[in-house]
Amino acid sequence: MKKIHTILFTVMILTACSDTDQNLNELVEAASSVTSETLQLEGIGSVAVMINPADSNPRIEIILQDEKELTSVEIEEVQKRIQDAVYSNTNVSFNVLIRSKSEEELRDEKWHPIFKAIYEKTEEEFEEYRGFAYSFSPEPLQIIIKTHLQDNKSTSNLEKIEQIEEYVDEIIKQKIKELYVEELPYKIIVRSKDNEDLN
Numbered sequence: 001m002k003k004i005h006t007i008l009f010t011v012m013i014l015t016a017c018s019d020t021d022q023n024l025n026e027l028v029e030a031a032s033s034v035t036s037e038t039l040q041l042e043g044i045g046s047v048a049v050m051i052n053p054a055d056s057n058p059r060i061e062i063i064l065q066d067e068k069e070l071t072s073v074e075i076e077e078v079q080k081r082i083q084d085a086v087y088s089n090t091n092v093s094f095n096v097l098i099r100s101k102s103e104e105e106l107r108d109e110k111w112h113p114i115f116k117a118i119y120e121k122t123e124e125e126f127e128e129y130r131g132f133a134y135s136f137s138p139e140p141l142q143i144i145i146k147t148h149l150q151d152n153k154s155t156s157n158l159e160k161i162e163q164i165e166e167y168v169d170e171i172i173k174q175k176i177k178e179l180y181v182e183e184l185p186y187k188i189i190v191r192s193k194d195n196e197d198l199n
Contacts, residue, residue, distance in 0.1 A: 027053045027090055034089050035060055038082045044070075051094075059095040060086070069100060107136065110182070114175040118143065121171055126164055130193070140185035143168060151192040161190045161198045 028051050035049055039062070046065040052058060060082065064070070070078070079096040086094050101109070111134075119132040122145060131146035145164055149157055165188050176183050190198045 024053055027092060030090050031060060031086050031092075031094060034085045035062070035082055038078070038085050042078050042081070044078065053092065053094075057095055058092055059097065062096070062098045063105075064098065064100045070098070104136065107184075110179075111141075111184075113179055114172060114181065117175050118145075118168055118171050122164070122168060125167060126160075128160060128164070140187050142187055142189055143172070144189045144191060146191045146195070147198075148193045149190070149198060151194055151196045151198065157198075164190050165199060 031051050031053065032049065035051070039045060039047060044064070048063045048065060050061040050063075052061075062082075075098045079098055083094060083096045086092070086096075115132070115134055122129050122132065126147070128147040128149050129145065130148050133144040133146065135142045135144070145168060147164065149160060168188050172186065172188075175181070188199070192198050
C-alpha cells in the first residue's frame with residue numbers, strides 16, 4: 001500500500017445540537033477516534049473527515065488532502081477496515097467513503113487567499129463597502145462587491161463604482177502573480193445596497 005505522510009487530521013462533525021443527544025455525541029467521538037487510528041495505521045494522515053451519525057444511513061466521508069492518490073483497490077481496503085473497526089467499537093454500520101478533493105474544491109482552495117484579500121482590503125479602503133461574495137457558476141468567475149451605494153447614474157456614483165472595480169481588479173492581479181495561482185476569466189460586479197448590479 002502507498003504510504004502518505006501524516007500531516008493533518010481534521011474532523012468535521014455533523015450532529016444534532018440538542019443536549020439530549022448525548023448518545024449521538026458519544027457515537028461520533030468513538031467513530032472519530034477509531035477512524036483516526038485506522039487512518040494513521042494505514043499511513044494516511046492528511047485528511048478531512050466528516051461524520052454524520054444521525055441519518056438512517058450513517059456515514060463517514062474522508063477527503064484526502066494530499067496530492068498523492070491511492071488506487072481504487074487501496075481505497076476499498078481502507079474503507080472496509082474503517083467500517084469494520086468502527087462497527088466493532090460502536091455496533092453501528094457506517095457507510096465509509098474516501099475520496100480526493102474535487103476540481104471545484106481545489107480551485108476554491110487556491111483562490112481563497114485572493115478572496116480573503118479582496119474582502120479585507122476593500123473593507124479598509126471603501127466606506128461604501130458592505131460585503132463580498134463570489135460564484136464560479138455560471139462562468140466566468142463572478143467577484144461580487146456589495147456596497148451601500150444607491151442605484152443611480154450620478155457622476156459621483158459612477159466614479160465610485162469605477163474606483164471599486166479598478167481597486168478589486170488590481171488586488172486580483174497582484175495576488176495571482178504573488179501566489180502563482182492559475183488565472184481564470186472573471187467579472188467584477190459592484191452591487192447597490194438593494195443588491196442591484198451597478199456596472
